[in-house]
Amino acid sequence: MRKNLVFVFVIALVVMSCSKKEGLTISGTYENPVEDQLVKIELIMNNELTVIDSFYLEPSGAYNRTVKVSEPGFYRLNFYNRHITNMILNDSNLQLVKDENDPRGGYKVTGSKDMDYIYQLTALKQDFENQSQALNSKFMNARNSGDVQLLEDIRSRFMQLKVANDDQIKSSILKMDYSIAGILSTSFIDEENEFTFLDSLSQKYQKELPNSSYTKELVNKVESYRKLAIGSAAPEISLPNPEGQIVSLSSFKGKYVMIDFWAAWCRPCRMENPNVVRMYDTYNNKGFEILGVSLDRQKDSWIKAIADDRLTWTQVSDLKYFESEAAQLYRINSIPATYLIGPDGTIIAKNLRGAELEAKLKEIFG
Helix, strand or coil: CCCCCCCCECCEEEEECCCCCCCEEEEEECCCCCCCCCEEEEEEECCEEEEEEEECCCCCCEEEEEECCCCCEEEEEEECCCEEEEEEECCCCEEEEECCCCCCCCEEEECCHHHHHHHHHHHHHHHHHHHHHHHHHHHHHHHHHCCHHHHHHHHHHHHHHHHHHHHHHHHHHHCCCCCCHHHHHHHHCCHHHHHHHHHHHHHHHHHHCCCCHHHHHHHHHHHHHHCCCCCCECCCCEEECCCCCEEEHHHHCCCEEEEEEECCCCHHHHHHHHHHHHHHHHHHHHCEEEEEEECCCCHHHHHHHHHHCCCCCEEECCCCHHHCHHHHHCCCCCCCEEEEECCCCEEEEECCCHHHHHHHHHHHHC
16 A cells, blocks of 8 residues: 655755646755766556656756656656655646645645645644554553543544544545645545545546546555455455364354464564454454464474463464465454454454454444
Protein backbone atom coordinates (compact mmCIF):
# COMPACT_ATOMS: atom_id res chain seq x y z
CA MET A 1 0.00 0.00 0.00
CA ARG A 2 1.17 3.54 -0.54
CA LYS A 3 2.86 5.32 2.35
CA ASN A 4 1.37 8.33 4.03
CA LEU A 5 1.83 11.46 1.92
CA VAL A 6 3.51 13.70 4.48
CA PHE A 7 4.90 16.64 2.55
CA VAL A 8 8.05 18.04 4.17
CA PHE A 9 9.65 20.77 2.09
CA VAL A 10 13.26 21.86 2.61
CA ILE A 11 13.76 24.24 -0.30
CA ALA A 12 12.24 27.35 -1.80
CA LEU A 13 10.23 26.14 -4.82
CA VAL A 14 7.79 27.91 -7.10
CA VAL A 15 5.62 26.01 -9.59
CA MET A 16 4.06 28.48 -12.01
CA SER A 17 1.14 27.83 -14.33
CA CYS A 18 1.88 27.93 -18.02
CA SER A 19 0.04 26.87 -21.13
CA LYS A 20 -0.29 23.14 -21.75
CA LYS A 21 2.12 23.51 -24.62
CA GLU A 22 4.83 25.13 -22.52
CA GLY A 23 4.31 23.02 -19.41
CA LEU A 24 4.95 23.90 -15.79
CA THR A 25 7.96 25.82 -14.57
CA ILE A 26 9.70 24.55 -11.45
CA SER A 27 12.11 27.06 -9.99
CA GLY A 28 13.80 27.93 -6.73
CA THR A 29 17.10 27.73 -4.90
CA TYR A 30 18.63 24.74 -3.17
CA GLU A 31 20.90 25.67 -0.29
CA ASN A 32 23.52 22.95 -0.72
CA PRO A 33 24.19 22.32 -4.44
CA VAL A 34 26.57 19.51 -5.38
CA GLU A 35 28.73 20.14 -8.42
CA ASP A 36 28.41 17.66 -11.29
CA GLN A 37 25.51 15.77 -9.71
CA LEU A 38 22.06 15.68 -11.27
CA VAL A 39 18.79 16.69 -9.66
CA LYS A 40 15.91 14.46 -10.79
CA ILE A 41 12.22 15.02 -11.33
CA GLU A 42 10.46 11.70 -10.77
CA LEU A 43 6.90 10.58 -11.48
CA ILE A 44 5.26 8.44 -8.78
CA MET A 45 2.83 5.97 -10.31
CA ASN A 46 1.78 2.45 -9.31
CA ASN A 47 4.22 2.60 -6.38
CA GLU A 48 7.06 3.04 -8.87
CA LEU A 49 9.39 5.94 -9.66
CA THR A 50 10.13 7.06 -13.22
CA VAL A 51 12.70 9.77 -13.93
CA ILE A 52 11.10 12.21 -16.38
CA ASP A 53 13.83 14.88 -16.30
CA SER A 54 17.20 15.63 -14.75
CA PHE A 55 19.37 18.74 -14.61
CA TYR A 56 22.29 20.45 -12.87
CA LEU A 57 21.85 23.31 -10.43
CA GLU A 58 23.57 26.65 -10.88
CA PRO A 59 26.57 27.23 -8.57
CA SER A 60 24.26 29.36 -6.43
CA GLY A 61 21.78 26.48 -6.15
CA ALA A 62 19.23 28.21 -8.36
CA TYR A 63 17.21 26.31 -10.93
CA ASN A 64 14.41 26.99 -13.39
CA ARG A 65 13.02 23.98 -15.21
CA THR A 66 9.98 23.56 -17.45
CA VAL A 67 8.15 20.24 -17.23
CA LYS A 68 5.45 19.11 -19.63
CA VAL A 69 2.62 17.44 -17.75
CA SER A 70 0.02 15.55 -19.80
CA GLU A 71 -2.32 15.12 -16.82
CA PRO A 72 -2.37 16.07 -13.11
CA GLY A 73 0.16 13.85 -11.39
CA PHE A 74 2.16 13.05 -8.28
CA TYR A 75 5.85 13.88 -8.60
CA ARG A 76 8.93 14.43 -6.50
CA LEU A 77 12.00 16.61 -6.85
CA ASN A 78 15.02 14.57 -5.80
CA PHE A 79 18.17 16.41 -4.72
CA TYR A 80 20.93 13.78 -4.79
CA ASN A 81 18.81 11.41 -2.65
CA ARG A 82 19.52 13.78 0.23
CA HIS A 83 16.42 15.96 0.14
CA ILE A 84 13.18 14.95 -1.58
CA THR A 85 10.17 17.18 -2.14
CA ASN A 86 6.83 15.58 -3.05
CA MET A 87 4.33 17.61 -5.07
CA ILE A 88 1.18 17.40 -7.12
CA LEU A 89 1.67 19.06 -10.51
CA ASN A 90 -1.57 20.39 -11.93
CA ASP A 91 -2.51 23.75 -13.45
CA SER A 92 -2.37 25.90 -10.30
CA ASN A 93 0.19 28.52 -9.33
CA LEU A 94 2.17 27.14 -6.40
CA GLN A 95 4.49 28.97 -4.03
CA LEU A 96 6.52 27.75 -1.09
CA VAL A 97 6.58 29.79 2.13
CA LYS A 98 8.16 29.20 5.50
CA ASP A 99 6.06 26.91 7.67
CA GLU A 100 5.89 28.70 11.00
CA ASN A 101 4.60 25.54 12.69
CA ASP A 102 7.51 23.39 11.53
CA PRO A 103 10.27 23.30 14.20
CA ARG A 104 12.69 22.10 11.51
CA GLY A 105 12.26 25.32 9.55
CA GLY A 106 10.64 23.69 6.53
CA TYR A 107 8.37 25.14 3.88
CA LYS A 108 4.76 24.67 2.88
CA VAL A 109 2.92 25.23 -0.39
CA THR A 110 0.29 27.92 -0.77
CA GLY A 111 -2.03 28.63 -3.67
CA SER A 112 -2.78 24.98 -4.46
CA LYS A 113 -6.15 23.43 -3.76
CA ASP A 114 -4.62 19.98 -4.23
CA MET A 115 -1.94 20.64 -1.62
CA ASP A 116 -4.44 22.20 0.78
CA TYR A 117 -6.38 18.94 0.71
CA ILE A 118 -3.24 16.98 1.63
CA TYR A 119 -2.35 19.36 4.46
CA GLN A 120 -5.87 19.14 5.86
CA LEU A 121 -5.70 15.36 6.12
CA THR A 122 -2.14 15.43 7.44
CA ALA A 123 -3.33 17.63 10.30
CA LEU A 124 -6.29 15.34 11.04
CA LYS A 125 -4.06 12.27 11.08
CA GLN A 126 -1.44 13.91 13.27
CA ASP A 127 -4.08 15.03 15.77
CA PHE A 128 -5.45 11.48 15.94
CA GLU A 129 -1.98 10.01 16.49
CA ASN A 130 -1.24 12.51 19.27
CA GLN A 131 -4.49 11.68 21.06
CA SER A 132 -3.95 7.95 20.54
CA GLN A 133 -0.49 8.10 22.10
CA ALA A 134 -1.90 9.92 25.12
CA LEU A 135 -4.66 7.31 25.51
CA ASN A 136 -2.18 4.47 25.10
CA SER A 137 -0.05 5.82 27.96
CA LYS A 138 -3.15 5.99 30.16
CA PHE A 139 -4.14 2.49 29.04
CA MET A 140 -0.78 1.02 30.08
CA ASN A 141 -0.92 2.79 33.46
CA ALA A 142 -4.45 1.52 34.06
CA ARG A 143 -3.43 -2.02 33.13
CA ASN A 144 -0.43 -1.90 35.48
CA SER A 145 -2.62 -0.64 38.33
CA GLY A 146 -5.36 -3.18 37.63
CA ASP A 147 -8.05 -0.53 37.21
CA VAL A 148 -10.58 -2.53 35.17
CA GLN A 149 -13.17 0.23 34.92
CA LEU A 150 -10.63 2.75 33.68
CA LEU A 151 -9.41 0.23 31.08
CA GLU A 152 -12.95 -0.10 29.76
CA ASP A 153 -13.38 3.67 29.64
CA ILE A 154 -10.11 4.13 27.73
CA ARG A 155 -11.00 1.37 25.24
CA SER A 156 -14.33 3.04 24.59
CA ARG A 157 -12.73 6.48 24.16
CA PHE A 158 -10.15 5.08 21.74
CA MET A 159 -12.76 3.39 19.55
CA GLN A 160 -14.88 6.57 19.51
CA LEU A 161 -11.80 8.61 18.61
CA LYS A 162 -10.84 6.23 15.79
CA VAL A 163 -14.34 6.12 14.30
CA ALA A 164 -14.61 9.92 14.42
CA ASN A 165 -11.19 10.39 12.79
CA ASP A 166 -11.91 7.83 10.07
CA ASP A 167 -15.25 9.49 9.33
CA GLN A 168 -13.61 12.93 9.10
CA ILE A 169 -10.97 11.69 6.69
CA LYS A 170 -13.45 9.85 4.47
CA SER A 171 -15.80 12.83 4.42
CA SER A 172 -12.92 15.11 3.43
CA ILE A 173 -11.80 12.78 0.64
CA LEU A 174 -15.29 12.68 -0.84
CA LYS A 175 -15.26 16.47 -1.09
CA MET A 176 -12.08 16.55 -3.20
CA ASP A 177 -13.98 16.82 -6.48
CA TYR A 178 -11.95 16.29 -9.65
CA SER A 179 -8.64 16.29 -7.74
CA ILE A 180 -6.20 13.38 -7.76
CA ALA A 181 -5.49 14.41 -4.15
CA GLY A 182 -8.60 12.39 -3.28
CA ILE A 183 -7.03 9.25 -4.72
CA LEU A 184 -3.63 9.90 -3.16
CA SER A 185 -5.32 10.56 0.19
CA THR A 186 -6.54 6.98 0.49
CA SER A 187 -3.15 6.41 2.14
CA PHE A 188 -4.60 8.16 5.22
CA ILE A 189 -7.09 5.33 5.82
CA ASP A 190 -6.74 1.61 6.39
CA GLU A 191 -7.51 0.71 2.79
CA GLU A 192 -8.08 -3.00 3.32
CA ASN A 193 -10.49 -2.41 6.22
CA GLU A 194 -12.28 0.33 4.27
CA PHE A 195 -13.06 -1.65 1.15
CA THR A 196 -16.67 -0.46 0.87
CA PHE A 197 -15.55 3.17 0.97
CA LEU A 198 -12.67 2.51 -1.43
CA ASP A 199 -15.04 0.79 -3.83
CA SER A 200 -17.46 3.74 -3.80
CA LEU A 201 -14.57 6.17 -4.26
CA SER A 202 -13.39 4.16 -7.24
CA GLN A 203 -16.83 4.47 -8.84
CA LYS A 204 -16.86 8.22 -8.11
CA TYR A 205 -13.52 8.80 -9.85
CA GLN A 206 -14.47 6.62 -12.80
CA LYS A 207 -17.21 9.20 -13.42
CA GLU A 208 -15.21 12.33 -12.59
CA LEU A 209 -11.72 11.46 -13.91
CA PRO A 210 -12.24 8.38 -16.11
CA ASN A 211 -9.07 8.87 -18.14
CA SER A 212 -6.70 9.54 -15.25
CA SER A 213 -3.90 7.05 -14.75
CA TYR A 214 -4.48 7.41 -11.00
CA THR A 215 -8.14 6.43 -11.40
CA LYS A 216 -7.07 3.30 -13.26
CA GLU A 217 -4.58 2.55 -10.48
CA LEU A 218 -7.35 2.94 -7.87
CA VAL A 219 -9.70 0.65 -9.82
CA ASN A 220 -7.01 -2.03 -10.05
CA LYS A 221 -6.34 -1.75 -6.32
CA VAL A 222 -10.03 -2.13 -5.48
CA GLU A 223 -10.30 -5.26 -7.60
CA SER A 224 -7.26 -6.77 -5.89
CA TYR A 225 -8.80 -6.11 -2.46
CA ARG A 226 -12.25 -7.42 -3.35
CA LYS A 227 -11.50 -11.07 -2.54
CA LEU A 228 -10.15 -10.09 0.89
CA ALA A 229 -12.79 -7.50 1.76
CA ILE A 230 -14.67 -7.59 5.05
CA GLY A 231 -17.74 -9.71 4.42
CA SER A 232 -16.00 -11.91 1.84
CA ALA A 233 -15.38 -15.61 2.41
CA ALA A 234 -11.92 -16.16 3.86
CA PRO A 235 -9.66 -18.03 1.41
CA GLU A 236 -8.78 -21.53 2.56
CA ILE A 237 -5.44 -22.18 4.24
CA SER A 238 -4.06 -25.72 4.47
CA LEU A 239 -0.53 -25.97 5.87
CA PRO A 240 1.46 -28.36 8.07
CA ASN A 241 1.77 -27.90 11.83
CA PRO A 242 5.12 -28.53 13.59
CA GLU A 243 4.35 -32.29 13.63
CA GLY A 244 3.79 -32.28 9.85
CA GLN A 245 0.02 -32.74 10.00
CA ILE A 246 -2.02 -30.60 7.57
CA VAL A 247 -4.38 -28.17 9.30
CA SER A 248 -7.05 -26.25 7.38
CA LEU A 249 -8.70 -22.96 8.25
CA SER A 250 -12.10 -24.48 7.42
CA SER A 251 -11.71 -26.89 10.35
CA PHE A 252 -12.38 -23.92 12.66
CA LYS A 253 -15.77 -23.14 11.10
CA GLY A 254 -18.40 -22.39 13.72
CA LYS A 255 -15.97 -20.43 15.87
CA TYR A 256 -14.35 -17.02 15.76
CA VAL A 257 -10.78 -17.56 14.58
CA MET A 258 -7.98 -15.06 14.17
CA ILE A 259 -5.39 -15.83 11.52
CA ASP A 260 -2.17 -14.47 13.02
CA PHE A 261 0.69 -13.98 10.53
CA TRP A 262 3.94 -13.76 12.50
CA ALA A 263 7.52 -15.08 12.67
CA ALA A 264 10.18 -15.83 15.24
CA TRP A 265 12.46 -13.18 13.71
CA CYS A 266 9.77 -10.46 13.81
CA ARG A 267 10.35 -8.28 16.88
CA PRO A 268 6.96 -6.45 16.71
CA CYS A 269 5.26 -9.86 16.49
CA ARG A 270 7.09 -11.13 19.56
CA MET A 271 6.26 -7.95 21.45
CA GLU A 272 2.56 -8.39 20.62
CA ASN A 273 2.49 -12.09 21.56
CA PRO A 274 1.92 -11.54 25.33
CA ASN A 275 -1.22 -9.55 24.49
CA VAL A 276 -2.42 -12.27 22.12
CA VAL A 277 -1.77 -14.90 24.77
CA ARG A 278 -3.85 -12.90 27.24
CA MET A 279 -6.70 -12.57 24.73
CA TYR A 280 -6.60 -16.30 23.97
CA ASP A 281 -6.63 -17.24 27.65
CA THR A 282 -9.56 -14.88 28.26
CA TYR A 283 -11.80 -15.82 25.35
CA ASN A 284 -10.83 -19.32 24.19
CA ASN A 285 -13.46 -21.01 26.35
CA LYS A 286 -16.07 -18.71 24.79
CA GLY A 287 -15.33 -19.81 21.24
CA PHE A 288 -12.24 -17.82 20.22
CA GLU A 289 -9.48 -19.67 18.35
CA ILE A 290 -6.21 -18.60 16.74
CA LEU A 291 -4.46 -20.05 13.71
CA GLY A 292 -0.84 -18.93 13.82
CA VAL A 293 0.76 -18.79 10.38
CA SER A 294 4.53 -18.45 10.64
CA LEU A 295 6.60 -16.81 7.90
CA ASP A 296 9.79 -18.35 9.24
CA ARG A 297 12.41 -20.17 7.21
CA GLN A 298 13.96 -22.28 9.97
CA LYS A 299 11.81 -24.85 11.74
CA ASP A 300 13.97 -24.88 14.86
CA SER A 301 13.60 -21.11 15.33
CA TRP A 302 9.86 -21.34 14.77
CA ILE A 303 9.36 -24.12 17.33
CA LYS A 304 11.60 -22.40 19.90
CA ALA A 305 9.63 -19.14 19.57
CA ILE A 306 6.35 -21.04 20.08
CA ALA A 307 7.70 -22.49 23.32
CA ASP A 308 9.41 -19.30 24.54
CA ASP A 309 6.30 -17.16 23.98
CA ARG A 310 3.94 -19.85 25.31
CA LEU A 311 1.76 -19.94 22.22
CA THR A 312 -0.64 -22.78 22.95
CA TRP A 313 -2.91 -22.38 19.94
CA THR A 314 -2.62 -24.11 16.55
CA GLN A 315 0.47 -23.20 14.51
CA VAL A 316 1.19 -23.91 10.83
CA SER A 317 3.90 -22.98 8.34
CA ASP A 318 5.42 -24.03 5.02
CA LEU A 319 8.65 -22.24 6.07
CA LYS A 320 8.75 -20.15 2.90
CA TYR A 321 9.05 -16.65 4.42
CA PHE A 322 6.90 -14.11 2.50
CA GLU A 323 6.66 -16.61 -0.36
CA SER A 324 4.43 -18.70 1.87
CA GLU A 325 1.32 -19.92 0.09
CA ALA A 326 -0.88 -18.35 2.78
CA ALA A 327 1.03 -15.04 2.74
CA GLN A 328 0.59 -14.79 -1.02
CA LEU A 329 -3.10 -15.67 -0.77
CA TYR A 330 -3.75 -13.02 1.88
CA ARG A 331 -1.49 -10.34 0.33
CA ILE A 332 0.78 -10.16 3.38
CA ASN A 333 3.58 -7.66 2.81
CA SER A 334 4.49 -7.02 6.45
CA ILE A 335 3.94 -8.63 9.83
CA PRO A 336 2.38 -8.83 12.32
CA ALA A 337 -0.86 -9.05 10.35
CA THR A 338 -4.18 -10.55 11.36
CA TYR A 339 -7.55 -11.51 9.89
CA LEU A 340 -10.51 -12.15 12.18
CA ILE A 341 -12.90 -14.74 10.71
CA GLY A 342 -16.51 -15.20 11.85
CA PRO A 343 -18.23 -18.53 12.58
CA ASP A 344 -19.63 -18.59 9.03
CA GLY A 345 -16.14 -18.34 7.51
CA THR A 346 -16.33 -14.69 6.44
CA ILE A 347 -13.79 -11.97 7.16
CA ILE A 348 -15.07 -9.58 9.85
CA ALA A 349 -11.96 -7.54 10.73
CA LYS A 350 -8.30 -7.09 9.82
CA ASN A 351 -5.05 -6.16 11.55
CA LEU A 352 -6.44 -5.95 15.07
CA ARG A 353 -3.73 -5.63 17.71
CA GLY A 354 -3.37 -4.30 21.22
CA ALA A 355 -6.34 -2.29 22.48
CA GLU A 356 -8.21 -2.68 19.17
CA LEU A 357 -8.12 -6.49 19.38
CA GLU A 358 -9.18 -6.40 23.01
CA ALA A 359 -12.07 -4.03 22.24
CA LYS A 360 -13.29 -6.18 19.33
CA LEU A 361 -13.26 -9.40 21.35
CA LYS A 362 -15.01 -7.62 24.20
CA GLU A 363 -17.67 -6.50 21.71
CA ILE A 364 -18.13 -10.08 20.43
CA PHE A 365 -17.99 -12.06 23.67
CA GLY A 366 -18.94 -9.48 26.27
